Amino acid sequence: MKILGIETSCDETGLAVFDPNNGIIANVIHSQVDLHQAYGGVVPELASRDHIRRIVPLLKQIFNESGIHQSDIDGVAYTAGPGLVGALLVGAAVGRSLAYAWNVPAVAIHHMEAHLLAPMLEDEPPQYPFLALLVSGGHTQIIKVERPGQYELLGESLDDAAGEAFDKTAKLLGLGYPGGPVISKLAEIGNPGRFYFPRPMTDRPGLDFSFSGLKTHTMLTIQQSDDDPQTHADIARSFVDAVVDTLTIKCRRAMEQTGIRSLVAAGGVSANLQLRESLGHMTGKLGGKVYYPRMEFCTDNGAMIAYAGYLHIKEGRSEPLSFAAYPRWDMTSYK
Ligand code: KG4
Ligand code: ZN
Numbered sequence: 001m002k003i004l005g006i007e008t009s010c011d012e013t014g015l016a017v018f019d020p021n022n023g024i025i026a027n028v029i030h031s032q033v034d035l036h037q038a039y040g041g042v043v044p045e046l047a048s049r050d051h052i053r054r055i056v057p058l059l060k061q062i063f064n065e066s067g068i069h070q071s072d073i074d075g076v077a078y079t080a081g082p083g084l085v086g087a088l089l090v091g092a093a094v095g096r097s098l099a100y101a102w103n104v105p106a107v108a109i110h111h112m113e114a115h116l117l118a119p120m121l122e123d124e125p126p127q128y129p130f131l132a133l134l135v136s137g138g139h140t141q142i143i144k145v146e147r148p149g150q151y152e153l154l155g156e157s158l159d160d161a162a163g164e165a166f167d168k169t170a171k172l173l174g175l176g177y178p179g180g181p182v183i184s185k186l187a188e189i190g191n192p193g194r195f196y197f198p199r200p201m202t203d204r205p206g207l208d209f210s211f212s213g214l215k216t217h218t219m220l221t222i223q224q225s226d227d228d229p230q231t232h233a234d235i236a237r238s239f240v241d242a243v244v245d246t247l248t249i250k251c252r253r254a255m256e257q258t259g260i261r262s263l264v265a266a267g268g269v270s271a272n273l274q275l276r277e278s279l280g281h282m283t284g285k286l287g288g289k290v291y292y293p294r295m296e297f298c299t300d301n302g303a304m305i306a307y308a309g310y311l312h313i314k315e316g317r318s319e320p321l322s323f324a325a326y327p328r329w330d331m332t333s334y335k
Contacts, residue, residue: 001020001314002019003019003074003076005306006302007300010092011266012030017066022120026066029296033295047087051090055091055233074313075100075310075323076096077305077306078092079109080108080272081108082138082329108310108319112136115267116132117311118266118303119291119292120307121304124291125291129145131144132265133268133279135268138161139161140209141155144260153331160212160215165212175225180271184240187233187236197238199246202246261288265290266293271298
């Protein structure tokens with residue numbers, strides 16, 4: 001069985017083919033970072049137009065490079081939400097149409113479900129049940145994963161997502177977009193002792209997050225400080241330490257509350273090396289383990305969509321001929 005996965009929810013056009021016997025057998029991606037850089041963030045209309053420009057050439061590239069023929073494809077999976085509606089509609093329209101033309105099933109995939117399943121593509125995948133820390137540009141959630149399709153939301157951000165906080169802080173420091181990688185790089189040369197930023201909502205029970213206060217605290221600190229590059233590095237360091245500590249404290253709490261010792265971290269922010277070190281340390285102390293997708297599958301990609309699609313199609317799921325995109329979509333209630 002070969003499943004084509006299509007990801008267009010934000011600023012990456014990703015296509016991949018998953019085959020249960022051989023794993024990911026083809027994977028291509030086009031990132032729109034250069035396109036949006038000048039604007040300091042993703043411009044939705046430009047994103048949609050670029051997905052339209054790229055998607056068919058990328059499909060041709062996949063077939064040319066891998067030797068897979070369109071008649072080999074047994075199903076098409078596309079990201080149907082959550083995300084930017086215009087961007088989602090490109091993948092949904094193309095995915096649904098290809099499935100119709102090839103007379104194979106199409107499945108609409110939840111982007112965050114695909115993120116949390118991405119570590120299953122690795123050589124040593126976690127066993128079910130596990131906890132998942134989903135940290136992306138739009139989401140910060142802790143989910144209890146009983147098995148594929150059975151998800152319980154244990155906590156989430158009440159305002160900004162962790163990735164969003166990285167992106168906004170980077171903008172305040174004039175570091176451009178996307179903020180995550182640049183802030184963490186800068187934080188490496190920052191002095192941890194110069195500023196102390198709050199660890200929001202860690203002093204009260206519960207597993208929810210809030211990052212908007214931290215963002216404001218960072219903004220005020222920047223305004224009250226000098227423009228010295230070392231000062232910026234010190235601020236970046238304190239910001240990263242605060243986010244990483246907060247995420248780690250909540251994950252530890254979730255592991256203690258549920259007794260589950262396997263933790264998956266997925267979504268763009270899970271590429272963060274400081275977070276990986278901290279989660280590794282914490283899970284080790286609890287006698288548990290943390291699992292990640294490989295680096296290239298932490299951020300958006302078609303491979304995770306193809307894999308999630310395979311699981312759905314294997315269960316006999318398929319969309320009707322009509323298709324839709326869901327900019328907001330609650331993963332725990334979508335079955
Ligand atoms: O999962 P993703 O590629 O797209 C969404 O589904 O949102 O996540 C993108 C987010 C951005 O906010 C980006 O700044 C953040 O992930 N990110 C990082 C790192 N790499 C990407 N944040 C912290 N450290 C990183 N190394
Ligand atoms: Zn994502």
